[in-house]
Amino acid sequence: SSCKQWEKYTDEQLHKIISTAVQNAEVSHRSIQTLNEYLSNIELDESPTKSSQWTYHRHYAVFKRLNHAASSSDIETGIFIDLASTELARSFDASIKQLAVCPRIVEIWLKLIRFRCKPRKVICFPGERYRRLTGGMQQSKISTLGDGGQSGEEVFTSRIPGCDVLFFSSKGVSIPRQLSVNGHPLPSARMVSNIVHRQDPCCPLRERDLSLYVMQWGQMVDHDIVDTAGLKGAGDSSIMCCNISRKILEKRPECFPIYIPKGDLHFENDCMNFVRNLPAKDDWCRLVNQATSFLDASFLYGQSHEDSKSIRAFKRGMLRMTPSGLFPPPGSSDTRSCRLESQEHYCMKSGDFRIHVMPGLTSIQVMFLREHNRIAFILGKLNPLWNDEDIYSEARKIVIGQLQHITYAHWLPYIVGPDRILQYGLKVSQQGYANVYDDEIDPTIANEFAVAPFRFAHTLLQDTVPYLTEKAALTFRSEDMFNKPTLAFSNGGKGVSYVGFGLSQAPLSKADEKVVTAVRDNLFKDMDGRSLDLVSLNIQRSRDHGVPGYNSWRKFCGLPYAFHFGTGPGGLVHHRPKNARKLQLVYGHPDDIDLFPGGLSETPMPGGVVGPLFSCIIAQQFSDLKRGDRFYYENGFKVTGFTPAQLDSIKTASLPRLMCTHFHLNRLQVDPFRLPSDDNQLVDCSIFPEINLELWRV
Numbered sequence: 001s002s003c004k005q006w007e008k009y010t011d012e013q014l015h016k017i018i019s020t021a022v023q024n025a026e027v028s029h030r031s032i033q034t035l036n037e038y039l040s041n042i043e044l045d046e047s048p049t050k051s052s053q054w055t056y057h058r059h060y061a062v063f064k065r066l067n068h069a070a071s072s073s074d075i076e077t078g079i080f081i082d083l084a085s086t087e088l089a090r091s092f093d094a095s096i097k098q099l100a101v102c103p104r105i106v107e108i109w110l111k112l113i114r115f116r117c118k119p120r121k122v123i124c125f126p127g128e129r130y131r132r133l134t135g136g137m138q139q140s141k142i143s144t145l146g147d148g149g150q151s152g153e154e155v156f157t158s159r160i161p162g163c164d165v166l167f168f169s170s171k172g173v174s175i176p177r178q179l180s181v182n183g184h185p186l187p188s189a190r191m192v193s194n195i196v197h198r199q200d201p202c203c204p205l206r207e208r209d210l211s212l213y214v215m216q217w218g219q220m221v222d223h224d225i226v227d228t229a230g231l232k233g234a235g236d237s238s239i240m241c242c243n244i245s246r247k248i249l250e251k252r253p254e255c256f257p258i259y260i261p262k263g264d265l266h267f268e269n270d271c272m273n274f275v276r277n278l279p280a281k282d283d284w285c286r287l288v289n290q291a292t293s294f295l296d297a298s299f300l301y302g303q304s305h306e307d308s309k310s311i312r313a314f315k316r317g318m319l320r321m322t323p324s325g326l327f328p329p330p331g332s333s334d335t336r337s338c339r340l341e342s343q344e345h346y347c348m349k350s351g352d353f354r355i356h357v358m359p360g361l362t363s364i365q366v367m368f369l370r371e372h373n374r375i376a377f378i379l380g381k382l383n384p385l386w387n388d389e390d391i392y393s394e395a396r397k398i399v400i401g402q403l404q405h406i407t408y409a410h411w412l413p414y415i416v417g418p419d420r421i422l423q424y425g426l427k428v429s430q431q432g433y434a435n436v437y438d439d440e441i442d443p444t445i446a447n448e449f450a451v452a453p454f455r456f457a458h459t460l461l462q463d464t465v466p467y468l469t470e471k472a473a474l475t476f477r478s479e480d481m482f483n484k485p486t487l488a489f490s491n492g493g494k495g496v497s498y499v500g501f502g503l504s505q506a507p508l509s510k511a512d513e514k515v516v517t518a519v520r521d522n523l524f525k526d527m528d529g530r531s532l533d534l535v536s537l538n539i540q541r542s543r544d545h546g547v548p549g550y551n552s553w554r555k556f557c558g559l560p561y562a563f564h565f566g567t568g569p570g571g572l573v574h575h576r577p578k579n580a581r582k583l584q585l586v587y588g589h590p591d592d593i594d595l596f597p598g599g600l601s602e603t604p605m606p607g608g609v610v611g612p613l614f615s616c617i618i619a620q621q622f623s624d625l626k627r628g629d630r631f632y633y634e635n636g637f638k639v640t641g642f643t644p645a646q647l648d649s650i651k652t653a654s655l656p657r658l659m660c661t662h663f664h665l666n667r668l669q670v671d672p673f674r675l676p677s678d679d680n681q682l683v684d685c686s687i688f689p690e691i692n693l694e695l696w697r698v
């Protein structure tokens with residue numbers, strides 16, 4: 001119906017308009033590349049090879065690195081398609097959403113652009129016994145859910161065939177969410193961060209009796225399933241969006257800097273660097289996710305065969321590990337991806353390059369490394385005829401089974417609360433199969449999940465890293481520890497144990513809307529005292545991804561819409577008055593509220609740490625990851641599943657068992673996700689059952 005307005009055009013005229021749009025995109029693509037080369041040559045953009053200083057840009061670049069699976073030609077094509085879609089929308093003065101339902105336009109568009117796309121092929125290998133490193137698909141992608149344009153608009157799943165769009169908005173494509181419903185610009189992300197998320201440094205509150213391990217498990221899971229890539233300048237340099245002239249800024253579509261309002265209590269200049277994320281080169285209008293979306297310990301095993309080559313030992317199923325039980329250095333020396341403070345230290349090579357961002361993350365990844373090798377060693381003994389590949393694959397399957405079990409059975413209930421667990425069919429039975437696989441379910445990561453709800457744990461962070469040795473209880477400032485492996489190497493490799501044990505003995509920061517200064521003011525602080533605000537990045541990222549605001553997602557989840565800022569009927573019914581007032585202070589209209597601040601400031605679900613909205617989006621994603629994963633550990637498929645006895649044994653796996661074994665502890669509380677107490681007592685480690693690997697003897 002809306003296509004009527006273009007009916008008057010002949011095929012030739014349409015072809016002319018569309019091919020002109022494609023040509024214009026080619027021209028602007030080339031000029032962007034030229035500008036990037038120039039800015040990299042004059043060293044305005046920071047090159048990763050030239051700068052030896054640990055600037056905050058370098059910290060950020062290490063955290064948001066492109067992995068080698070994303071080839072530069074794919075990246076350029078993704079960018080080109082994105083530009084072309086924008087041109088297309090502009091030429092017709094329409095949204096892509098409108099154009100995409102017009103068969104004549106779509107046909108010509110596909111003819112001109114299809115050959116550049118990499119169609120998203122979902123390939124299953126039904127005969128294969130083990131899941132592939134790459135996730136069993138060509139590449140998993142972040143799906144773009146949400147029209148992204150203006151707040152209050154309809155939320156929908158983008159499933160339009162043809163490599164046409166990345167984000168939808170009312171007038172263009174790939175245009176970030178920028179305007180309020182009244183047509184004014186949305187408030188600056190830093191302003192929102194200051195008003196809604198500021199934590200008084202004096203006294204962060206603790207969250208019930210939960211321990212910091214809840215936070216750390218979350219970051220590990222996050223890194224297993226999400227790794228979006230950012231745009232880069234020439235030669236992989238960091239793009240600078242601040243301290244450049246207006247004219248240059250206008251020529252850099254990669255830039256979406258955050259304005260810092262006057263009088264900020266921390267930042268002195270008025271601009272925080274922010275570079276947009278990378279579009280995928282496929283015909284499903286998606287963003288690149290460099291991680292396999294399945295919960296498959298990809299942070300340990302890597303996402304490609306190339307990765308795997310430097311991770312595996314290719315001997316008796318083992319992964320490469322140093323005598324002190326740490327990840328080894330990569331094949332060729334790498335002194336760039338972490339901050340080295342000693343000649344003996346090095347940057348470790350694991351399946352995910354974000355491993356050094358915090359000591360707790362390094363510790364938990366090392367725990368899984370050791371568990372793999374423990375299992376491989378025993379399997380090899382039990383089955384002398386198995387070769388390296390057999391042992392590696394079976395050990396990997398057992399490790400992933402444990403990871404999934406602890407995540408679904410023990411961790412997730414603390415996050416979303418028991419009600420959501422039941423409601424979304426996420427309960428794990430004590431024993432037996434749950435045959436839940438459904439090949440209609442899309443197991444990729446939803447856009448909205450990655451930009452806000454699953455960043456919930458940023459509020460659980462503390463300003464300090466606890467370090468508990470047999471003799472002393474030390475703490476380090478979180479902001480001094482970013483990208484530094486020092487603690488992991490300390491005490492002859494025992495550091496990971498001290499950090500890991502420390503996480504289980506320290507309280508979780510309260511699950512409220514407030515975020516500690518270590519990441520809200522001092523993220524990636526460098527020698528010159530320059531830093532970033534993680535909360536601002538979160539808010540800006542959801543705008544960058546075109547994710548609609550809080551209210552749209554409330555509707556999506558079947559929760560009441562807020563028409564006003566009060567907390568009574570028709571208002572922000574899941575907010576306390578104090579939080580509703582903070583939102584009112586910064587936003588002009590309830591439809592303007594961004595997803596992160598709106599969701600994080602809701603009152604948590606009973607027994608959970610996130611409110612009704614985030615728990616809905618998180619539970620939905622974990623349901624998709626359970627039902628859309630053929631290899632989900634509770635499935636009883638003949639070739640790929642565990643035997644009934646093996647599964648029941650996997651279901652005895654627990655965090656305290658893993659910690660006791662790999663952090664060399666004698667005593668630990670029954671549930672290390674909670675602090676020790678009368679009903680969570682420190683007990684002898686021998687009470688935590690071991691998986692019965694005898695069941696794997698063939």
Ligand code: HEM
Nearest residue numbers: 215216218219222226227228358450454455457458537541
């Ligand atoms: C230990 C301290 C942590 C630091 C320093 C940190 C830092 C960061 C940074 C710099 C980003 C990218 C921001 C952007 O530009 O969009 C990010 C993204 C993210 N963080 Fe954290 N984070 C931490 C802990 C956590 C935890 C505990 C979780 C737990 C759930 C988490 C979940 C996420 C998620 C889901 C993303 C999006 C990832 C992506 O899109 O690739 N983070 N974090």
Ligand SMILES: [Ca+2]
Nearest residue numbers: 224292294298
């Ligand atoms: Ca994964």
